[in-house]
Amino acid sequence: MSASEKARQLRSLVRLLTDASEIVIREWEAEERRGRLKHGNTIPSRELYDARRVIHGACDMCADLVQDPLSRLEEMSHGALTLMESLYLLVAAGIPDILAEVAPGEGMSICELSHRTNINCQKLARVLRLLCTKHVLSEVRNDHFANNRTSQYLVHNEPAQSLLLMNGFGVYTKTMDRLPSVLMDPAKTHATAPNQAAFQEALGTDLTFWEWCEQDVRQPDGTLQPNSLLKTFTSAMMATGKLVSSSIISDYPWAALGPAKVVDVGGGVGSMCMELAAKFPQLQFVVEDRKPVIEQGRNVWASEMPQVVQDGRIILRVHDFFHEQPIKGAEVYFLRYILHDWSDDACVTILTRLRDAMTASSRILVADMVMNTTVGSSFLKTAPPPLPANYGSASIFKNMQDLAMLALFNGTERTPEQLSALAARAGLKVVKIWECRSLVSITEMRLS
Numbered sequence: 538m539s540a541s542e543k544a545r546q547l548r549s550l551v552r553l554l555t556d557a558s559e560i561v562i563r564e565w566e567a568e569e570r571r572g573r574l575k576h577g578n579t580i581p582s583r584e585l586y587d588a589r590r591v592i593h594g595a596c597d598m599c600a601d602l603v604q605d606p607l608s609r610l611e612e613m614s615h616g617a618l619t620l621m622e623s624l625y626l627l628v629a630a631g632i633p634d635i636l637a638e639v640a641p642g643e644g645m646s647i648c649e650l651s652h653r654t655n656i657n658c659q660k661l662a663r664v665l666r667l668l669c670t671k672h673v674l675s676e677v678r679n680d681h682f683a684n685n686r687t688s689q690y691l692v693h694n695e696p697a698q699s700l701l702l703m704n705g706f707g708v709y710t711k712t713m714d715r716l717p718s719v720l721m722d723p724a725k726t727h728a729t730a731p732n733q734a735a736f737q738e739a740l741g742t743d744l745t746f747w748e749w750c751e752q753d754v755r756q757p758d759g760t761l762q763p764n765s766l767l768k769t770f771t772s773a774m775m776a777t778g779k780l781v782s783s784s785i786i787s788d789y790p791w792a793a794l795g796p797a798k799v800v801d802v803g804g805g806v807g808s809m810c811m812e813l814a815a816k817f818p819q820l821q822f823v824v825e826d827r828k829p830v831i832e833q834g835r836n837v838w839a840s841e842m843p844q845v846v847q848d849g850r851i852i853l854r855v856h857d858f859f860h861e862q863p864i865k866g867a868e869v870y871f872l873r874y875i876l877h878d879w880s881d882d883a884c885v886t887i888l889t890r891l892r893d894a895m896t897a898s899s900r901i902l903v904a905d906m907v908m909n910t911t912v913g914s915s916f917l918k919t920a921p922p923p924l925p926a927n928y929g930s931a932s933i934f935k936n937m938q939d940l941a942m943l944a945l946f947n948g949t950e951r952t953p954e955q956l957s958a959l960a961a962r963a964g965l966k967v968v969k970i971w972e973c974r975s976l977v978s979i980t981e982m983r984l985s
């Protein structure tokens with residue numbers, strides 16, 4: 538790229554940053570006038586949502602433009618694992634909760650933190666300083682650390698803490714470590730089965746991730762106990778679900794469905810339906826999943842939403858989504874975080890079972906990440922140039938999740954075109970992609 542091209546690009550990015558920043562500042566001021574404190578997971582306006590994406594993508598593109606390529610590559614190559622493990626240590630040692638005991642302006646001395654966590658003082662300081670450099674924590678004066686806006690979010694927040702613990706668990710790091718060798722192995726590179734992924738190579742098992750998680754683990758005293766990863770995973774799913782559920786509720790016209798039946802296929806314990814039930818009293822729900830999950834779900838609903846159970850608005854039933862769908866003609870068949878776990882052929886079977894149960898007024902709502910490429914898609918909003926069509930780094934988490942699905946299950950996050958192709962193979966058509974103000978969008982499918 539010539540000097541003048543680089544200059545043009547840098548100036549354009551800075552203009553984007555300036556304009557988007559003004560939008561963010563206006564929204565902050567409006568919030569302050571309304572006297573409400575905004576937390577990270579409330580729903581932003583469309584304008585604010587897009588401005589955030591622009592700032593995120595443009596900052597990284599500016600860095601790419603001005604940074605030396607080798608230092609950038611070196612930073613990325615070291616960065617992910619080091620950051621992941623530092624975040625893991627932060628949470629595993631309980632540091633955000635400990636720091637919540639002191640005034641943010643004062644902070645806590647590293648000696649006190651070392652005493653409370655039993656971690657060597659100098660070594661702990663180095664880990665915390667890496668997180669300060671990444672703006673996750675603050676060093677308010679020499680050797681004194683305090684929570685900031687980001688680490689404060691973790692304080693006594695078990696689901697959010699579980700998310701960071703889960704990623705730092707050996708299972709995930711070992712699995713990602715085996716991904717390159719599995720992709721380069723001619724015998725394994727084309728595998729699509731959920732028990733022939735990097736996960737099986739890493740853990741030396743033939744079981745799928747789900748089966749492995751549900752196996753009891755022998756303890757040092759010889760007793761068998763449930764795998765602790767399962768509990769952490771369920772809690773982490775709650776944190777991820779919470780991040781996206783408000784946008785799923787706000788960005789699809791649920792109220793217009795009236796007294797409709799929603800079948801949550803592979804619905805887990807039914808956490809999404811709980812949120813919908815609280816908001817839309819006319820809706821009726823069926824949550825379907827595997828037996829151990831449904832048993833857990835019955836307890837959760839009895840304690841959290843007993844009135845909905847008594848009113849007969851919720852049915853929890855054991856159902857394998859590869860078999861005939863027994864609830865015929867429901868208005869909505871909802872699939873959140875299901876298709877991304879499975880290969881195309883498996884997804885076509887899941888969708889075909891639903892197609893066979895649908896009538897003209899039924900729809901399938903797929904709530905998954907919808908991937909955009911840097912080149913763009915006619916189904917999705919395109920970022921302003923010179924950003925790539927998918928807003929660049931603002932979408933990087935989607936690509937990371939996509940590779941996590943590949944490594945764990947041979948699963949995939951899909952583009953609109955790939956979702957349309959799946960729908961067509963199952964005798965369905967995509968009628969609309971509802972772009973939600975979160976990482977997950979809703980793809981609506983009808984009978985074709």
Ligand SMILES: C[S@@+](CC[C@H](N)C(=O)[O-])C[C@H]1O[C@@H](n2cnc3c(N)ncnc32)[C@H](O)[C@@H]1O
Pocket residue numbers: 747774778802803804805806808809825826827830856857858859872873874875
């Ligand atoms: C990633 S979780 C998503 C759960 C829920 N939809 C949500 O958004 O919280 C995938 C779910 O699929 C369920 N599942 C896996 N295989 C299944 C099958 N063959 N039939 C029904 N449910 C299945 C799992 O038990 C799990 O609850």
